Amino acid sequence: MSASVRTLVRPAVLRTRRGRLVYWSVLALALVLFTAAFIVPLYWAATGAMKAPAELARTPPTLVPETWQPENYARAWREMDLGRYFLNTVVLAGGAWLVQLAVQVPAAYALSKLRPRFGNAILALMLLTLMMPVTALLVPVYLTVVDVPLFNRNLLDSPSAVWLPAAANAFNIYILKNFFDRIPDDILDAARIDGAGPLTVMVRVVLPLARPIIAVVSILSIVTAWKDFLWPLLVIPDPAKQPLSVFLQRVAQDTPLNILMAGLVLASVPLIALFLLFQRQVIGGLSAGGLKG
Structure with a gap:
């Protein structure tokens, strides 16, 4: 007889429609939050480097650069x-x-x-x-x-x-x-x-x-x-x-x-x-x- 597997959610609950809905909703929310916690800082740094200094210091900040300046990366490599x-x-x-x-x-x-x-x-x-x-x-x-x-x-x-x-x-x-x-x-x-x-x-x-x-x-x-x-x-x-x-x-x-x-x-x-x-x-x-x- 195989040993029972203990989980946070009972298998009987997962077999119900409501149980599956709650389980997958919580899982999707957790994945979105953890992904955002890692992706947002990377996006903010990568796009912030392509903004003008005045736009970068603006409050509230812009989510997308108004004027893209990808040449800032080449400038940073060369000037620094x-x-x-x-x-x-x-x-x-x-x-x-x-x-x-x-x-x-x-x-x-x-x-x-x-x-x-x-x-x-x-x-x-x-x-x-x-x-x-x-x-x-x-x-x-x-x-x-x-x-x-x-x-x-x-x-x-x-x-x-x-x-x-x-x-x-x-x-x-x-x-x-x-x-x-x-x-x-x-x-x-x-x-x-x-x-x-x-x-x-x-x-x-x-x-x-x-x-x-x-x-x-x-x-x-x-x-x-x-x-x-x-x-x-x-x-x-x-x-x-x-x-x-x-x-x-x-x-x-x-x-x-x-x-x-x-x-x-x-x-x-x-x-x-x-x-x-x-x-x-x-x-x-x-x-x-x-x-x-």
């Missing part, structure tokens, strides 16, 4: 020299992504499959950092970057000042470990019987099976590094080396509002495109429950 800051952002986000994978994947694999002594205590201490406010960690991390222990190096104005702290991400390690825990040990034991060492098992067995969750971690890492503002502002004081998030805030007071909004839209396009291209991998990776032995 966005190409340089796009490159800076790509270097910071790409490097942070690679460093995070190089540190977090082996750490999660070790905690999950190698089971070191005090592994649970180490994981608990990692997760404890998630309960702390980000601002509480700024000062100790900044002092570490200014004078790296043992090496006595100052990493300010270096991409390493962004890359290395990004590697210490307890959330990514946790979700990776959670996925690795669900990979059957029989598969790993078979590889060990064939003479594979721990590193070979990780590279040739675990990583191919973990591609969905690695894709999720990769996208989260890139998005976080791309839109980060406070930390790059602190550790990259040189204006020529700053990413888009810091640069746009720095020039906001001296830039026409429509040009600034065009720059903000251009800075958001890569993240939107990344999500649209890999949304299936994100959803699939987050919903993956491991493998069945």
Whole structure:
């Protein structure tokens, strides 16, 4: 006898005409509201960038530009020299992504499959950092970057000042470990019987099976590094080396509002495109429950 499935609405209610009407009405309303919450800000920014400054500052605002000025995007790219800051952002986000994978994947694999002594205590201490406010960690991390222990190096104005702290991400390690825990040990034991060492098992067995969750971690890492503002502002004081998030805030007071909004839209396009291209991998990776032995 199959177990009954508990739902918010009883199946008997859904079989009635009124029940179906109420259910689909509420569902449609929720979808419309959530879609509007995401689409309206994007529409407002994209169309606001194509308005004249006077129209953009008008109260009440116009929903559709009276005079379309799509050339504002080209002006923003040219006058604000966005190409340089796009490159800076790509270097910071790409490097942070690679460093995070190089540190977090082996750490999660070790905690999950190698089971070191005090592994649970180490994981608990990692997760404890998630309960702390980000601002509480700024000062100790900044002092570490200014004078790296043992090496006595100052990493300010270096991409390493962004890359290395990004590697210490307890959330990514946790979700990776959670996925690795669900990979059957029989598969790993078979590889060990064939003479594979721990590193070979990780590279040739675990990583191919973990591609969905690695894709999720990769996208989260890139998005976080791309839109980060406070930390790059602190550790990259040189204006020529700053990413888009810091640069746009720095020039906001001296830039026409429509040009600034065009720059903000251009800075958001890569993240939107990344999500649209890999949304299936994100959803699939987050919903993956491991493998069945």
